[in-house]
Amino acid sequence: MSATRYHCIAVRSATEQYDIHLGPGVLHQVGEKIQALTAGRKAFLLSHPSLYKLYGAPVEESLRAAGFAVEACLVPEGERSKTLLSASRLFTRLARGGADRHSVMCALGGGVIGDLAGFVAATYMRGIxxxxxxxxxxxxxxxxxxxxxxxxxxxxxxxxxxxxxPRAVFTDTTLLQSLPEREYLCGLSEIVKAGAIGDVELFQFIEQHIEAIRQREDAVLTTLIERAIAVKVRVVQEDPYEKGVRAILNFGHTLGHALEAATVYSAYSHGEAVAVGMALVSILSERLGYCTPATRSRLCALIEALGLPTTYTGVPPQRLLEIMTHDKKSLNGVVRFILLKDIGDVAFHQQVPVEVLQPLLAEYA
Ligand SMILES: NC(=O)c1ccc[n+]([C@@H]2O[C@H](COP(=O)([O-])OP(=O)(O)OC[C@H]3O[C@@H](n4cnc5c(N)ncnc54)[C@H](O)[C@@H]3O)[C@@H](O)[C@H]2O)c1
Ligand SMILES: [Zn+2]
Incomplete structure (x- = not known):
């Protein structure tokens, strides 16, 4: 496999310095790359049993070839594994397995594995x-x-x-072939968000490659992921501790989170809820004079073309309002939104009175 197929995104800020290695088959190279980053020779591989079965072998092989002793730690799938109890069990595994400050915690999985592994790595021996x-x-x-x-x-x-x-990120696009469709759409929703908040070319690229995206073509996926990561990296570098502009990453999320909470995280996936959130916020933005009707319809059309929802059902609008006005980010019945100005440009911390929200939520229920 030629090395030119890999991309390396360098994240460099006051708080973060690491490389994101992106491309098909990149998991086969983890060993040599990680070896250069730590003096440790023990690696703990956190995953789910199903993912470990699919993708554990090449990772372990690569790590062992680079001189690491590898111990796999497997936890059940789902948000229920992201608990202090799971973390505590992992601390025990690390301590019994002789983990020291240089041992490496590898997270092979989705956000649940990444968040749990990250929390354990951040706290075991004050950080490994x-x-x-x-x-x-x-x-x-x-x-x-x-x-x-x-x-x-x-x-x-x-x-x-x-x-x-992290010390490094290895993003192997071939793994996406086994991802269930609903999970795939969930990620696409966040990629649309990245385009909408900060990269009009990415947005246009999605519009022009709907079929290839549906087919999960590798080259197209690599471009999508690279551009979406670049948007997030840029925003995070500017505001690593979420004091200001990082809020724009929550575009569509105020409403999306309310929808997820109102349906007890069962009816809508995170990506579906965010898609509805982005669509409704674009309508709100148009009504408040932030964006043109053309910009609003462009965003809604793309969401629909990907097979994501733009309206919701099964939740009384009043319930969504209650959740949003009780959220820690709302103040005196005024909900703060990230509003759309143009594709690739948003305004954050915009206060929207409940009287404006109410009719909109009722209309699109
Ligand atoms: N740290 C952050 O900045 C951040 C940002 C967004 C979300 N999150 C967290 O991420 C979590 C959600 O992440 P998620 O959507 O990846 O969910 P997830 O980790 O639960 O993964 C979704 C499902 O897909 C399966 N899966 C993953 N990759 C697969 C593959 N290649 N092939 C087949 N199946 C595969 C998993 O086993 C799981 O069942 C939430 O806990 C959320 O809070 C964290
Ligand atoms: Zn999200």
């Missing part, structure tokens, strides 16, 4: 090297980048966590 090997499209473009790690608490999702950047 973390390597992300994202397997879901969402993890490739979103959760493996930006340095946020967390586990859930019964009183809140991602309530306990730390900012802890």
């Amino acid at each position: 090297p973390l390597v992300q090997m994202p397997t879901s499209l969402l993890a490739m473009v979103d959760s493996s980048v930006g340095g946020k790690t967390a586990v859930d608490h019964k009183l809140g999702k991602n309530l306990i966590g730390a900012f802890y950047p």
Whole structure:
């Protein structure tokens, strides 16, 4: 396989310095690359049993060939594994397995594995090297980048966590072939978001390659992922601790989160909820004079072309309003939104009164 098929995205900021290796088959190279990053020779590979069966062997082979002793740690699939209990069990595995400060925690999985591995790596011995090997499209473009790690608490999702950047990220696009369709769409929703908030060329590229995206063509996927990562990296570099502009990464998420919460995280996947959120916010943006009707319809058309929803059902609009106005980001019944100005350009921290939101939510229910 020729080396030119790989891309290397260098993340360099005051808080994060690492490379994202992107391309088909990149997982076969993890060993030699990780060896250069740490003096440790022990690696712990966190994954789900199904993903480990599919993709564990090449990773382990590569690590062993580079002189690492590898121990696989497997946890069940789903958000229910992102807990302090799972973390605690992993601390025990690490301690019993003789992990020291230089041992490497490798996360082979979607956002659940990435967040859990990240949290454990951030806290075990006050921090050990973390390597992300994202397997879901969402993890490739979103959760493996930006340095946020967390586990859930019964009183809140991602309530306990730390900012802890990885030492390296290995994003192997061939893994996407086995990703279930709904999970794939979930990642596409975040890629549309990346285009909408900061890269009109990426947005246009998606519009022009709908069929190839449906077919999961490798070259097209690589471009999508590379451009979407670049948007996130740029925003995170500007605002690593989420004090200002990083808020734009939540475009479509205020409404999306409310929809997920109102349906107890069952009716809508995260990506579907965000798609509805982006569509409704674009209509809101048009009504408030932030964007033109053409910009609004361009965003809604792309969401629909990908097979993602632009309207919702099964939730009373009033319930969504209640959730949004009780959210920690809302103030005195005024909800703050990221509004669309143009494709690739948004305005953040925009206050929208409930009287404007209410009729819109009722109309698109
Ligand atoms: N840290 C961050 O910045 C950040 C950002 C966004 C989301 N998140 C977190 O990410 C999590 C969601 O991540 P997710 O959407 O990847 O969900 P996930 O990790 O649960 O993965 C979704 C499903 O797809 C399966 N899967 C993953 N890759 C596969 C592949 N290549 N082939 C076949 N099956 C595969 C998984 O086993 C799982 O069942 C949430 O916990 C969320 O809070 C974190
Ligand atoms: Zn999201």
